[in-house]
Amino acid sequence: MDKLLIRGGRTLQGEVLVSGAKNAALPELCAALLTAEPVTLLNVPQLQDVSTMLKLIRNMGVTAERADDGTVRIDASALNSPEAPYELVKTMRASVLALGPLLARFGEATVSLPGGCAIGSRPVDQHIKGMAAMGAEIVVEHGYMIAKLPAGWKRLKGARITTDMVTVTGTENFMMAAALAEGETVLENAAQEPEISDLAEMLIAMGAKIEGHGTSRIRIQGVEKLHGCTHRVVADRIEAGTFLCAVAATGGDVVLRHGRADHLDAVIEKLREAGATVQAVDGGIRVQSTGGATLKAQGFRTTEYPGFPTDMQAQFMALNCIAQGTATVTETIFENRFMHVNELVRLGAKIQVDGKVAVIEGVPRLSGATVMATDLRASASLVIAGLVADGETMVDRIYHLDRGYDCMEAKLRGIGADIERVG
Numbered sequence: 385m386d387k388l389l390i391r392g393g394r395t396l397q398g399e400v401l402v403s404g405a406k407n408a409a410l411p412e413l414c415a416a417l418l419t420a421e422p423v424t425l426l427n428v429p430q431l432q433d434v435s436t437m438l439k440l441i442r443n444m445g446v447t448a449e450r451a452d453d454g455t456v457r458i459d460a461s462a463l464n465s466p467e468a469p470y471e472l473v474k475t476m477r478a479s480v481l482a483l484g485p486l487l488a489r490f491g492e493a494t495v496s497l498p499g500g501c502a503i504g505s506r507p508v509d510q511h512i513k514g515m516a517a518m519g520a521e522i523v524v525e526h527g528y529m530i531a532k533l534p535a536g537w538k539r540l541k542g543a544r545i546t547t548d549m550v551t552v553t554g555t556e557n558f559m560m561a562a563a564l565a566e567g568e569t570v571l572e573n574a575a576q577e578p579e580i581s582d583l584a585e586m587l588i589a590m591g592a593k594i595e596g597h598g599t600s601r602i603r604i605q606g607v608e609k610l611h612g613c614t615h616r617v618v619a620d621r622i623e624a625g626t627f628l629c630a631v632a633a634t635g636g637d638v639v640l641r642h643g644r645a646d647h648l649d650a651v652i653e654k655l656r657e658a659g660a661t662v663q664a665v666d667g668g669i670r671v672q673s674t675g676g677a678t679l680k681a682q683g684f685r686t687t688e689y690p691g692f693p694t695d696m697q698a699q700f701m702a703l704n705c706i707a708q709g710t711a712t713v714t715e716t717i718f719e720n721r722f723m724h725v726n727e728l729v730r731l732g733a734k735i736q737v738d739g740k741v742a743v744i745e746g747v748p749r750l751s752g753a754t755v756m757a758t759d760l761r762a763s764a765s766l767v768i769a770g771l772v773a774d775g776e777t778m779v780d781r782i783y784h785l786d787r788g789y790d791c792m793e794a795k796l797r798g799i800g801a802d803i804e805r806v807g
């Protein structure tokens with residue numbers, strides 16, 4: 385099993401190319417199921433989750449070709465098996481995004497329940513509630529959501545859907561299903577993440593009628609058919625945010641090419657308050673920092689976009705570990721997203737957790753050790769901690785990292801980090 389070996393203490397300088405967003409590419413690969421015409425996605429990141437999603441849609445009779453330059457061509461004209469089996473869904477929760485497109489295009493879907501994961505129980509009750517509101521008959525049996533249109537129906541029916549909480553993949557599933565439904569769908573309490581807007585723009589390029597994406601009320605007028613399109617996947621704000629935290633913590637001067645500062649307001653604000661200089665520059669983001677104890681620890685609460693993203697909580701916590709002062713971090717989205725804390729403590733961090741709240745007291749130095757990654761962003765926080773720690777840090781179980789970071793160690797090496805993958 386691959387591990388990352390990091391020799392800490394280097395500052396980072398140069399330029400990093402930010403990849404396409406995992407959380408946009410995954411729903412967009414599913415959106416290609418909505419049409420029988422070819423769809424081309426550009427800037428698709430090289431990630432394990434993308435490979436899993438391609439496997440999932442190929443399993444449905446879809447042709448999907450991936451080129452080294454990030455182009456993926458999908459032809460779902462021969463879609464013949466509307467099923468997302470447990471073996472694939474269990475490794476990637478985003479498989480639930482097949483539910484809406486399959487129901488809309490094929491009139492039925494059998495999608496495995498994803499089950500819990502390291503960061504929380506992550507139920508899909510809202511996805512089920514929304515599809516049912518559009519008329520789908522949906523039961524949960526033998527670990528699967530089995531959904532179909534009522535007898536005699538050709539399409540889902542538009543509906544008003546108000547979810548109990550803001551759900552990102554829920555909003556995406558409803559938007560995709562509603563694009564081909566009969567009549568109007570209004571999504572209240574919709575997620576506003578940039579990935580939602582990126583998906584909406586792709587759907588609009590396919591002929592969908594969508595308004596209000598990027599706000600909490602999205603209106604979709606269903607159309608009978610969608611056509612093919614070419615769409616470029618938006619830059620990954622979480623990858624960019626991860627590099628921002630890494631450079632702020634180690635010190636250095638790095639430009640994140642293609643990074644979108646306007647998608648990272650809450651994180652950038654905190655990095656500035658911590659003492660880093662972060663600016664939007666032409667075609668990217670520049671971060672300059674003197675690193676370590678010159679920074680001040682920053683408290684924050686994770687919330688839905690445009691608030692501080694839960695997917696950045698672990699990485700910012702790594703920075704807080706070596707900053708001056710004490711910070712309180714509250715995780716409000718997932719009930720178990722502090723799995724990185726015990727591993728950071730193994731590196732010498734001082735952190736106390738009480739329920740949703742972690743209190744981090746900055747220490748002058750971390751010292752390298754072997755640590756274990758437990759989920760995707762926890763892995764990234766351990767890499768950042770390893771970059772600032774004295775001596776060698778070995779991060780084990782980096783298959784979690786490979787799920788969502790495109791060539792992370794090569795990108796870090798390119799800006800001066802001493803990091804290598806070992807078997």
Ligand SMILES: CC(=O)N[C@H]1[C@@H](OP(=O)(O)OP(=O)(O)OC[C@H]2O[C@@H](n3ccc(=O)[nH]c3=O)[C@H](O)[C@@H]2O)O[C@H](CO)[C@@H](O)[C@@H]1O
Nearest residue numbers: 407478506507508509510511549550551552553554717718
């Ligand atoms: C592929 C993808 O885009 N993943 C992102 C997406 O996950 P995902 O879409 O799974 O997360 P949600 O926005 O749905 O989850 C938000 C909260 O709602 C709860 N919930 C959600 C749906 C539901 O049916 N019932 C329910 O109780 C969840 O358990 C969680 O507590 O948004 C998360 C929150 O920003 C990010 O961390 C993930 O990176």
Ligand SMILES: C=C(OP(=O)(O)O)C(=O)O
Nearest residue numbers: 407477478695760761788
């Ligand atoms: C939690 C994440 O992803 P997923 O929803 O795919 O598990 C993430 O990207 O941090």
